[in-house]
Amino acid sequence: MKRFVWVVAAAVAMMACSVLAADKTAAVQEEKKPKRTADVVYVPTPHDVVEKMLELAAVKKTDVLLDLGCGDGRIVVTAAKKFGCKATGYDIDPVRVAESQENIKKAKVEKLATVVEEDIFTLDLSKANVVTLYLLPTLNVKLIPQLEKLKPGSRIVSHDFDMRGVKPDKVVTFTSKEDNIQHTIYLWTTPLKKEKKEASAGE
16 A cells, blocks of 8 residues: 555656646747747848948947847857957847857857847947848838937948938948849948938929
C-alpha cells in the first residue's frame, strides 16, 4: 500500500512539474511575440546598398546613427564596423532583434552598436544626427513630426521610398551587385524642406 501511495505521489509531482514547464514555455513564447504587428514585411537591403546609403549620408566617427526598422542589424553593424560611429537599431519584432544582436556579436562591434525592441513611432530621435529608413512612403510621412525634432544639419537617408511633401536634397540610383537591381536612395537634411502645396482650381 505504501508503495502504491509513493507511486501516485511521484506521478502527481511529475504532472505538476510538466504543467509548470508548459506554463513557463508559454510565457516565454508570449514574451517573444511582437507588441504590435510589424508595419512592413522584412526585406533585407543589399550590403552594397547599405554602404551607399551611409556614404550618401556622409557618416563619420562622431555621428550617432539610428536605424528605424533595423531587420537583421546590417546597417548598424556596417555603420559601426566600417564608419566607426555609434549606431542603434530599433525593431518591433523580437525575432529580428535577436538576429541583430547575434550579428553585432559576430561582427565584434558591441561597443558601438546595439539593437532595441521598440515601436519606432514612440521614439525620441533628437539624440541622433543620422537616421536610416527602409519603410514605406506612408510610414516615412508618419515619422515627420519625430524627424523634425532632429538637430539642424542631421541627415535622413531612405532606401527606395520617398517622403511625400518633403523635398530631398539628393536622389541617387544605384545598381546593386548582389541582386542586379537598381535601387533609389533619398537623402534629406534638417530642417526638412517642405514642398509647397499646389493651389486648387477654385482658389
